[in-house]
Amino acid sequence: MIQFDNSWARDLPGTFLRVAPDPAPAPRLLVLNRPLADRLGLTLTEDQARDWFSGAALPPGADPIAQAYAGHQFGGFSPQLGDGRAHLLGEVVTPEGRFDIQLKGSGRTPFSRGGDGKAAIGPMLREYLISEFMSAVGVPTTRSLAVVATGQEIWRETKLPGAVLARVAASHLRVGTFQFFAARGEADKVKALADYAIARHYPDLAQAENPYLPLLDAVIARQAALIAQWMGLGFIHGVMNTDNMAISGETIDYGPCAFMEAYAPGTVFSSIDHQGRYAYANQPLILGWNLARLAETLVPLFDPSQDKAIEIANDRLTGIAPRYRAEWLTVMRRKLGLLGEDDGDAQLADDLMEAIQGSDWTLTFRRLADEATLRPLFNDFKKMEAWLPRWRARAGYGAAQRLAAANPAVIPRNHKVEEALTAATDGDMAPFHALLTAIQQPFTEAEPYTLPAPTGFGQYVTFCGT
Numbered sequence: 001m002i003q004f005d006n007s008w009a010r011d012l013p014g015t016f017l018r019v020a021p022d023p024a025p026a027p028r029l030l031v032l033n034r035p036l037a038d039r040l041g042l043t044l045t046e047d048q049a050r051d052w053f054s055g056a057a058l059p060p061g062a063d064p065i066a067q068a069y070a071g072h073q074f075g076g077f078s079p080q081l082g083d084g085r086a087h088l089l090g091e092v093v094t095p096e097g098r099f100d101i102q103l104k105g106s107g108r109t110p111f112s113r114g115g116d117g118k119a120a121i122g123p124m125l126r127e128y129l130i131s132e133f134m135s136a137v138g139v140p141t142t143r144s145l146a147v148v149a150t151g152q153e154i155w156r157e158t159k160l161p162g163a164v165l166a167r168v169a170a171s172h173l174r175v176g177t178f179q180f181f182a183a184r185g186e187a188d189k190v191k192a193l194a195d196y197a198i199a200r201h202y203p204d205l206a207q208a209e210n211p212y213l214p215l216l217d218a219v220i221a222r223q224a225a226l227i228a229q230w231m232g233l234g235f236i237h238g239v240m241n242t243d244n245m246a247i248s249g250e251t252i253d254y255g256p257c258a259f260m261e262a263y264a265p266g267t268v269f270s271s272i273d274h275q276g277r278y279a280y281a282n283q284p285l286i287l288g289w290n291l292a293r294l295a296e297t298l299v300p301l302f303d304p305s306q307d308k309a310i311e312i313a314n315d316r317l318t319g320i321a322p323r324y325r326a327e328w329l330t331v332m333r334r335k336l337g338l339l340g341e342d343d344g345d346a347q348l349a350d351d352l353m354e355a356i357q358g359s360d361w362t363l364t365f366r367r368l369a370d371e372a373t374l375r376p377l378f379n380d381f382k383k384m385e386a387w388l389p390r391w392r393a394r395a396g397y398g399a400a401q402r403l404a405a406a407n408p409a410v411i412p413r414n415h416k417v418e419e420a421l422t423a424a425t426d427g428d429m430a431p432f433h434a435l436l437t438a439i440q441q442p443f444t445e446a447e448p449y450t451l452p453a454p455t456g457f458g459q460y461v462t463f464c465g466t
Contacts, residue, residue, distance in 0.1 A: 002042050002052070004061035004090035007098070007200075008171075012192055015177070016065040021055030021087040022107025022117065024164065026151025029053075030121070030429060031128060031436075033145050036168065040092050040099060040145075053166035054148035055087075055106045062089040066109035070183055071176035071243030072293060074277055079183050081176060081243050082111030085119060088172060098200060100172055101145065104165040120160040121149060122421040123463075125432060127165055127254040129420070133412050133439040134251055139229045140222070141251040142169040156463075161425060170250055173197055175294045176243030182297035190297055197247050212301035216316055220291055220323060222249025227287045228327035231280075232335055233411065234260035234361040238270035238462060240278045240286045242293050256462035259411050261452050263353075263361045269414075269462045284328070288320045335365050337395050337402035348390060355383035360452050365407040369400035408442035414460045415453040 009016065029050040037044055044052075051057040058064065066083035073081075087109070088102045104127075105119025128144035135141050145166040152162040173193065181189040194212055198205050202218045205211040226249055230237065237244070238256035246252045256270035265281035273279070278286060295313040302309035325346075332349040333341070356364050359377040367374040368391065375381050392399075412435070420432040438449040453460075 002044075002059045002061065002090075002092060002101070004059070004063070004101075005093055005098070006061075006063040006090045008067070008088065008091070008100075008196075009063050009065055012189075012196060014186075014189060015181070015193070016067045016088075017082075017110050018064065019066050019087065019109045020058065020064050021103050021164075024054035024056045024148065024150035024152065024162075027051060027054035027056045028149040028151065030125070030147045030149055030163065030424070031432070033128075033132070033143070036143055036145055039094070039096070040168065041094055042092070049146050049166075050148055052089075053103060053146045054150055054164050055103060059089065064089055064103075066111055067172060067177065068111070068180050069174050069176035069243050070180040071174070071241045072179075072290075073241045073243070074273070074275075077179075077183075080111070080180070081113075082180075083109055084112040084115050085109070085117040097170065100167075100169045102167045102169065102172060104167055105150075105162065106164050116154060118150075118152070118154040118162050119164065120154055120156060121147070121163040121425050122160070123255070124163040124165040125421055125424050126257075126417065127167070129412055129417060129432070129436060129439065130254045130257055131251070132436065133442060134235075136440050136442050137233065137408055139233070139235075139251060140226055140249050142167050142246075144168070169246070169252065170248035171197075171200055171246070172252070173200075173247045174243050174252070175245045175247070175290055175297075176241070177247075178294060178297040179242060187300055191301060194298065194301060201248050210302070212298055213312060213316070216291075216295055216298055216313070219247055219249070219294065220316065220320055223287055223291060224320065224324040225249070225327045226251065227283055228324060228331045230283060231328060232331040233408075234263070234280070236260060236267060236269055236278070236280050237283065238268075238273065238278055240283060240290065242290050245290045245294075258414050258417075258460060258462050260361050261414070262358050263356050263364070264358065265353075269460055271461050271463050284321075284324050287324060288317065291320055292317050334406045335403075336368070336391065337399040337406065339396070339402075342394060344394070348387075348394060351387055352391075355387045359384075362408065362411050363450070363452070365403065366409060369403055405443065409445045410438045410442045410449045412439055413449060413451075413453065415457050416449055 027050045032049050052059040064087040068082045070079050071081050086104045087106050091098050108117035124147045131141050131144050145168050148164050150162040153159050154162045205214045208214050244253040258269040260267045267280045268276045299309045302312045420435045423431040438446045
């Protein structure tokens with residue numbers, strides 16, 4: 001059973017529309033995350049999971065809603081987006097906190113804007129794989145509870161088998177949620193959302209004289225730490241719109257995402273990112289841009305004087321870049337196996353970025369302590385050869401063990417992900433489960449999954465799945 005609470009529907013009237021998911025005509029459970037279900041205190045049979053997480057039946061106590069939000073998409077503001085193919089069933093309350101259970105790909109809502117509200121098996125299994133890897137390496141993330149094939153075909157570039165993802169999140173409250181109501185001049189709802197965010201995600205702030213500025217500070221801190229972790233993994237989200245930035249600080253919406261293999265700061269995978277706005281190296285810049293959009297919505301809550309409130313907001317925004325830089329350096333110290341802090345660490349890390357251009361991002365860090373296996377990753381080893389003695393002198397004894405503990409051996413390599421998703425689309429789930437097992441133990445060597453894409457894999461392009 002699932003014991004639902006529905007605080008969003010209860011506490012935030014006017015921020016959603018009630019709408020039921022489409023019933024799947026012939027649901028078939030593809031994968032169920034039993035450990036996550038147990039952690040959430042859910043006792044589910046496979047038949048219940050199949051029906052409840054496909055829309056074929058509503059679980060008792062569910063109150064399905066589609067949330068309203070806006071968003072800057074590739075820099076352009078869309079005043080009304082909302083859940084066009086998702087339904088929040090409700091929330092479960094555990095000793096760890098309150099978690100949303102949402103269906104994605106579960107049919108049209110009033111926010112669908114002409115879309116079919118559906119999703120294909122491939123993109124839903126991609127989200128399952130990538131989010132479970134992120135969880136395994138300790139990156140704050142939404143989780144995947146189940147993927148259910150619907151028995152219905154959908155059209156994208158071709159005809160594809162449909163599926164629904166059951167997603168678990170600390171909440172689905174986004175920067176774009178605040179933007180939706182701020183753009184309409186509904187200050188009361190912006191305040192209600194801020195109060196809800198504080199109560200749900202930052203309860204220690206509730207007693208502050210004016211908790212809204214500390215709320216912005218807290219979101220900045222979590223997001224700066226999150227993006228630094230993405231960068232450390234070579235992860236490219238691909239669609240860092242403001243509606244895909246969660247107030248909780250979790251990674252959300254794994255659409256055209258992928259992991260960079262050969263280090264190139266300008267790497268883009270998304271088929272719709274024609275200008276490279278969300279390229280690997282631009283993600284820290286977009287962090288600041290998105291947070292500025294959040295600050296704009298909260299300005300009226302900072303001070304009765306608009307001029308003073310704007311001054312306060314701008315002061316906080318100027319601190320984002322150094323905050324991110326400090327978080328990135330923390331990530332890099334760990335990836336380099338460094339103990340403590342040294343004034344030269346930032347330069348050491350920056351110089352490494354110059355030396356490893358074109359080499360495999362993941363394997364380079366994994367192999368730093370073993371020059372024999374490191375050299376083959378480079379076409380030109382001269383810069384690295386000059387850098388390594390500096391690193392050895394700084395890292396000292398035990399660096400090899402620290403490298404192995406900090407740097408995954410296995411990531412969701414793009415060719416392996418595509419291999420698994422193609423097979424699953426054709427009805428064979430074995431490659432998916434094999435890859436899932438490997439990425440859930442990311443620090444364990446598993447040779448078929450550690451190596452870069454073979455020659456001929458070509459330029460990798462991902463799609464958002466809508």
